[in-house]
Amino acid sequence: MLHESHAESHAELAQWGAASVRESFASYQAEFKHITRRARLRFEARDWRGAQADALERLELRTRAVARAGSELRGVLGTAAADPVLREQMKAEFERELADRPDPELAKTFFNSVTRRLFGTVGVNPRAEFVSADVETSPAAGGPPVHTAYPLQGSSEAVIRAILAEHAFTAPFRDLGADARLAAAELDAHLRASDDPRPAEALEVLKPVFFRGKGAYLVGRVRRGASFAPVVLALLHEEGGVFLDAVLLGAHDASIVFSFTRSYFHVDAERPSEVIAFLRTILPQKPLSELYIAIGHNKHGKTVLYRELVAHLARTTDRFELARGDRGMVMIVFTLPSLDVVFKVIRDRFAPPKNVTRQEVMQKYALVFRHDRAGRLVDAQEFEHLVFDRSRFAPELLQELLAESGDTARVEGDRVFIRHLYAERRVSPLNLFIRERDEWTARDALLDYGQALRDLAATNTFPGDLLLKNFGVTRTGRVIFYDYDELCLVTDCNFRDLPAPRDDDEAWSGEPTFYVGEDDVFPEEFLAFLGLPEQLRGAFVAAHGEILTAAFWRRMQARHRAGDIVDIFPYREAQRLRHGRGRG
Numbered sequence: 001m002l003h004e005s006h007a008e009s010h011a012e013l014a015q016w017g018a019a020s021v022r023e024s025f026a027s028y029q030a031e032f033k034h035i036t037r038r039a040r041l042r043f044e045a046r047d048w049r050g051a052q053a054d055a056l057e058r059l060e061l062r063t064r065a066v067a068r069a070g071s072e073l074r075g076v077l078g079t080a081a082a083d084p085v086l087r088e089q090m091k092a093e094f095e096r097e098l099a100d101r102p103d104p105e106l107a108k109t110f111f112n113s114v115t116r117r118l119f120g121t122v123g124v125n126p127r128a129e130f131v132s133a134d135v136e137t138s139p140a141a142g143g144p145p146v147h148t149a150y151p152l153q154g155s156s157e158a159v160i161r162a163i164l165a166e167h168a169f170t171a172p173f174r175d176l177g178a179d180a181r182l183a184a185a186e187l188d189a190h191l192r193a194s195d196d197p198r199p200a201e202a203l204e205v206l207k208p209v210f211f212r213g214k215g216a217y218l219v220g221r222v223r224r225g226a227s228f229a230p231v232v233l234a235l236l237h238e239e240g241g242v243f244l245d246a247v248l249l250g251a252h253d254a255s256i257v258f259s260f261t262r263s264y265f266h267v268d269a270e271r272p273s274e275v276i277a278f279l280r281t282i283l284p285q286k287p288l289s290e291l292y293i294a295i296g297h298n299k300h301g302k303t304v305l306y307r308e309l310v311a312h313l314a315r316t317t318d319r320f321e322l323a324r325g326d327r328g329m330v331m332i333v334f335t336l337p338s339l340d341v342v343f344k345v346i347r348d349r350f351a352p353p354k355n356v357t358r359q360e361v362m363q364k365y366a367l368v369f370r371h372d373r374a375g376r377l378v379d380a381q382e383f384e385h386l387v388f389d390r391s392r393f394a395p396e397l398l399q400e401l402l403a404e405s406g407d408t409a410r411v412e413g414d415r416v417f418i419r420h421l422y423a424e425r426r427v428s429p430l431n432l433f434i435r436e437r438d439e440w441t442a443r444d445a446l447l448d449y450g451q452a453l454r455d456l457a458a459t460n461t462f463p464g465d466l467l468l469k470n471f472g473v474t475r476t477g478r479v480i481f482y483d484y485d486e487l488c489l490v491t492d493c494n495f496r497d498l499p500a501p502r503d504d505d506e507a508w509s510g511e512p513t514f515y516v517g518e519d520d521v522f523p524e525e526f527l528a529f530l531g532l533p534e535q536l537r538g539a540f541v542a543a544h545g546e547i548l549t550a551a552f553w554r555r556m557q558a559r560h561r562a563g564d565i566v567d568i569f570p571y572r573e574a575q576r577l578r579h580g581r582g583r584g
C-alpha cells in the first residue's frame, strides 16, 4: 500500500516536473523568437548596432534559460530528483504533451539540457533523456508550405521581380527593376550553362528571410523535376534604400553563405524543422547539425552532432587518433580519419612560453562564440561528460590523453570518460597545405591567409599567434583560424613601430633592447617570424604588405573605437551585381 502511494506521488511529481520544464521551454522559445523577429526591424532601420546587440542577447539567452529552468525543476522535485524512476516518468510525461508544439525536437533537447545538469548525467541515459531514436527526422506535416513556388514560365526577370516584391521591407527598394534585370541575367546565364537538359520548372523561395549582420538573404532553389539547386539572393540596405547585392548560385557559393565560420542567422520560422528540410535539399553535403547551428539553434545542432558521431561510430571501425600537423601546446587534438571533425581536450599543464590558464583558454573560446566570426573563425561545440569505447582509441592517443590531460580524461574498464572537449570541423592545417600542394594552389591559400587577417582585423579580432599552423583550409578553399588561446581584440593590443636602432646598440642579439609590454605587438616582425616559403614571400608582401605595418592595425583600432561596424559578406567583390562601382 505504502509502495503504491509512493508510485502515485511520483507520477504526480513527474507531471509537475515535466510541466515545469515545458513552461520554461515555452518562455525561452518566446524570448528567442522575440529577439529573432527584431532582425527585420533592425535591417529596415539600418540599426546595425542594435542587430549586434540582439545577436549577443540571443546567444546568451540559452545559458540563463537552462539555469533558471534547472532551479525551478529542482524546486519542484526536491530530494526526489535523485530517483531514477521519477526521471524516466518525467521524460514520458514531457513527451506526451509535445504534439501541439511546432518545434518538438528543440523541446526535447532543452529537456535534456535541463535534466542532464540537474541529475549530473555522465554519458547518455536513454531512459531518462531523449536520444536519436526519439527524434523524428522529417518535419511534422500540416500547415501551408514554408516556401513559395514561382513557375519559371515567362521571363526570369518577372519572376525575380515578383520574389523581391513579395519579400518587400518597410524601407523601399532603391531600384527593384534594375535589380531584377541584373539578377535575371545572372540566373539565365547559370541555367544555360547547366549540364542538366531538363528545363528549370520553378524558383522556390523560403518565406522567412535570413538576417545576419548587415545582410538579408532570400534562400531558394531552382527545381528541375525532383532535383534542386540553390539560389540565394543577398540584399543590403544602404542610404537610398534596399538593393540586391548578389545572386549566389550553385552548391559551392551557397555553402559559403551557410559556413560553420559565420555567425548564426536570425530566421523567424514557425517550424524550424521545415526550414531545415528545405536547406537539406540545396545543401545535401552539409551535416544536419551544421544547418541547425546556422539558424541559431546551436544547442540542438550540438545534440545532433553528438548523434551523428554515435551513428558514425556504429557503422565504422576506425580509431580516434592524433590529428595531422604540429602538436598543440594547449590542446590535444584528435580525430577519426573517416569523419571530418576534430576533438580538442585541454592539457593539464602548458609548457612555457604559454602562460595562460585553463580558464583563460575557455574564456577565449567563449569570446569567439559571442563575436562576429566573419567567415574566418571555426565554430566550436563544447561537450561535457562524454563516454567512448576504449577500443576506438589508438594506444598512443590514449596514452597521451591520460598522461597530459588526466584531469579531463580517464579510463574505467573498457570505457574512456572525457569530462570536457571542443568539437569542430576538421580542415587542412595551412602549414601542411602549403607544403604539400603545388605552388599555385599554395600561393592562393597564402593570399587568402592575408585576406583572413584583414577580415579578422576588420571585425576587431587579432589572432595573437599568426603562425600558419594555427590556420586551416576548408573544403571550399577558404583559410580560417582555429587556435584561440592567444586571440584578442584588435582594440586591446598595442601595435608598435620597431624603434630605430640606437647608435650604441650592440649588434642585434635577437633580444630587444627596448621595453616590450605584455600587449605590445610589432607587425614589422611578422614576416621574419612567419617563416613563409621563400618563393611565395614576394607575392604575399605585394598583396598584403600593409598588414606588416603598425599603421594598418592602428587604423583598424581607430575605426573600431569610432564604432564602425564592418560586415564581411559571404561572397567576393566580383560576385556583386554592380561590382567595380563601389558600395552604396
Ligand SMILES: Nc1ncnc2c1ncn2[C@@H]1O[C@H](COP(=O)(O)OP(=O)(O)OP(=O)(O)O)[C@@H](O)[C@H]1O
Binding pocket: 323, 324, 325, 326, 327, 328, 329, 330, 331, 332, 333, 342, 378, 424, 425, 426, 427, 428, 429, 465, 469, 470, 472, 482, 483, 484, 485
Ligand atoms: N579544426 C581543425 N582541423 C584540423 N586540424 C586541426 C584543427 N584544429 C587544430 N588542428 C590541429 O591540431 C593542432 C593543434 O591545435 P590548436 O592550434 O588549436 O592547439 P593549441 O594547443 O592551442 O596550439 P598552440 O600550441 O599553437 O597554441 C594544429 O596545429 C592542427 O595541426
